[in-house]
Amino acid sequence: MADTNGKSFSGSCACGVVTYRIAGEPFAVRQCWCRHCQKLSTGGPTHNAFFRTDAITAEGTIASNVHAADSGNQLTWYFCPACGTQLFGASSARPEMRAVRLGSLDQAHELEPTIAIWVQEAPAWVRIDPALEQHPGQP
Template identity: 50%
Template sequence: MAAPYTGRCVCGAVTATIKGEPLAVAQCWCRQCQKLAGGAATVNARFDLGDVEITGELASYGYTAASGNAYTQMFCPSCGNPVMAKTSGRPNARTFRLGFLDEGHGLKPTISIWLSEAPDWAVVDPAIDQHQEQPPIPPPAD
């Protein structure tokens, strides 16, 4: 499937419409993501902020990620469903958990990051790009 992508939280109070294609789709094995996912990696799609429209109220929690970036998780205050995140390292983007997006989106990871923190039982597709930590942020487009 191609854009637009839509998503909603479990209770339906927060919805999203994303009119552009993802900048990246990543599997993240950092310890913070493992905690958020209940033990495994998170799988996330990063979109340009200008392509994102959110309806509904969001709550948030911020922390400093292992990368050193300020990271803010945003979630539905009613059902607790993770909705999106923002990072100081990529201020013009928002990251959505693939599970928040509606069925049929067709997105899958093309990169796996923070493998240095992955448990020994982690399974990573050998066909995707792999990084032991956070990959470098690409330079701004001219």
């Protein structure tokens, strides 16, 4: 079972078909500028809060798709089949973790990215916040 620590979060897709609750605090909040995330996010990074998989309870039908990453890992991303909203990501290397898309969380949460990864793949026009810990690729 997850260590709840008294903290909890809730979220949903844009159309409301999928809702979820999370018990506990995230391990980290990061933005990812890899090319795959740029495609998923319409040109920006994905913003992800990492929680334990067993801390998340979702309701509603969720669709998924799989991408073979350069690392050899399988990256699965989960989305609402009705509206397309990104909800979660998962790596075959860390099945016990889920990357919860920050935009799907209900306000008001205090989570914000502290780390930017794959910044070498960010478009030239992007200005990445210098306050973020930056990594050219996967740290």
